[in-house]
Amino acid sequence: MREKNIKEVIVRIPKNMLNEIEHAVVHREPEREEFVYISTKRYVTDYKANVIREEMMKGYVEMSQINLKIAKECLHAELEAQHTMERLVSGG
Numbered sequence: 001m002r003e004k005n006i007k008e009v010i011v012r013i014p015k016n017m018l019n020e021i022e023h024a025v026v027h028r029e030p031e032r033e034e035f036v037y038i039s040t041k042r043y044v045t046d047y048k049a050n051v052i053r054e055e056m057m058k059g060y061v062e063m064s065q066i067n068l069k070i071a072k073e074c075l076h077a078e079l080e081a082q083h084t085m086e087r088l089v090s091g092g
Contacts, residue, residue, distance in 0.1 A: 011036070 013021070021035060 024035065
């Protein structure tokens with residue numbers, strides 16, 4: 001975390017959450033700043049993953065509508081092909 005390009009910010013945290021952070025810092029992380037940095041980094045990573053997931057869901061919904069339209073437009077060709085195949089297989 002020792003970067004030269006650091007900006008200091010003030011964050012308001014509820015006391016009970018701060019107590020949990022202090023407890024975690026005592027048992028896991030060497031410094032509070034490092035704990036906040038790691039937590040923020042994880043949040044940003046999770047946020048990006050959620051944005052990508054939401055965009056993919058939106059894309060799949062849009063694509064499903066396009067696929068349904070294509071399927072409806074080609075249904076008559078599929079039915080005609082099936083009818084032709086059945087006629088040829090049955091010898092009629």
